[in-house]
Amino acid sequence: MSEFDIKKPVVALPDMDPEPQIPEEDLFFTEEELERIEGFTEKYPTNRSAVMPALWLAQEKFGFLPPEVMKLVAEAIDIPYAQVYGAATFYTQYYKKQMGTYVLDVCCSFSCQACGSYDVLDYLEEKLGIHAGETTEDGRFTIQEVECLGSCGTAPMLQVTNGPYVHNLTEEKLDQLIDDLRNDKMPPFTSVTMPQDEDEMGGNRRSDVEHTDTYRTPPAPERWI
């Protein structure tokens, strides 16, 4: 019954020598970046430990981590490519393929699910005409369904490109967010107040608003639907 075709591998192996996606003339670290990477290695007893911060730096610079960038990182911290590849493919926040300029990570874990995160996802999919995991044709937006982002009290929420969180989503908020991002206006980092602070201190306790916006926990009006 079941035929095993020896020529067809059961598991798709990664292409060992894919077409480079970053033009060769751009594929380098500047002196300053190399110095920063050197700084990472100094924080740990082994160079290998610097792989995560170095990959973060590379992703900030190149936008994603194709094999040639992983090789560059391997050279910079002087460890085998296979080790960099192993680490980069394990963690979800390292982008292995090119993403949209803005990645909308919608949390759909259980607290958010309970508060309507799938409606958020549906709304975004409809609005942008793509499915979760896809990128719009103009390369502007990618939508992803992600696991708990650690902001369950303000569910449903999302994170924009490994950066700021947007809380207590509603249709209007999503419309606003998409409009802003079309104009390259990122949402600010938001600090969510504790309900106890609102009672005892009348609101937010942080005054350094140059870094974060403040956000008071709404008394849960009709949120989604």
Place this chain on the structure above:
Amino acid sequence: MEATNGKTKAGDWQNFERILLPPIRDLHKLDVYEAEYDGYQAIQKVLKEWEPGEVVNEVKQANVRGRGGAAFNAGLKWSFMPPKGDRPRYLACNADESEPGTYKDRQLMEYNPHLMFEGILLANYAMQMDACYVYVRGEYVDWIDHMERELEKLYAKGYVGENIFGSDFSTDIILHKGAGAYICGEETSLMNSLEGKRGYPRIKPPFPAQKGLWGNPTTINNVETLAHVTLVMRHGADWFSGIGAPTHPGSTIYGISGHLNRPGVYEYPTGMLITDLIEKVCGGMRDGKKLKAVVPGGSSVPPLHADMIEGVTMDADSLREAGSMMGTGGMLVLNEDTDMVTYLRRVNHFYQHESCGQCTPCREGTGWLEAIVTRIDEGEGNLRDLDLLIDLCDQMEGRTICAFADAAAWPVRYTIERFREDFEAKCKPAVFDTGGVTISA
């Protein structure tokens, strides 16, 4: 700040004055922390007057139970460290916080990071550590930047680094940013991740105290646990163990989410009644709906049916008796409209997605759990699938490298046991084709 007021039994929670997250504006800034909150007094006192071993004993006596999930006595864990030799020694502060429903460590890192830093210094002194690596989940970029700024000030003032506070003790604190993997919260996986490897958990023994980071003695503690250490050393073990539930003392940060009027992060003593937390603290159920289920400590602990929460308090013993666990104290509250099959399907999806894939029972099991529950959720399952699910749980629990597989199996086992009617309502009735005559059972 005079903090005798912390001495509050849970019953008197209305009069509780917060100790981890007191209402002080800009407490996250070093100068405010020092001026208004006795900041870095405890470590200076300890460096001058205490032997390292005495600190370990004090923390042990205070019975600070780990806030990362297992509720293990922190001082006792510290005492497992071998005597100081030539090998370097490390503390790892676990700020990976990825358990669905958990978001308390973030508040601590945002509003009172120095309480954690001071706790780290105390722990490092108690165990004579060379450095502490704080492993923060990668999504918390803003909070990492924010802590990095404060840490720079600490180095500049000589509170961290060489000869801290002019003593002969030197120690470092290094922030490490993760990159999105729930499993890296497991202590041995966290160590592999710090070493630059894939975040695969390691087989124990050897335990981290013998062979941890880079093969050297290591201890792992949660952010909130280390923050409590500062309070213990500031006010003494007796003061600490007088707060909250006697067997699980201290205050704790409850991260409460779900169908409530005022969800959010609250600090109260341990041992609060679940019903008080829902009704009095969070303003009751949203839209006046009825309560259906409470998940007291993150997605991996067994959910409690609304009938089971009467008189149950938030501490390890009471919750164990009730049939659940304290976990991380991240509590999810669900109302009567919730379909527990859909709930379980999403929880299973999480574990399927996050399994590191080393052990067959976990890698395959989590996938099958999701597939079967999805089948039921889509109306294609039948009653025998419920037995099949329980059987799968039996095959997963206790048979893997780390506790992840157990954490994936418990919600399945107990959701089916406690909310069976939801599953039965979605299962197809068994239909036997007997050649023309259809009998349904």
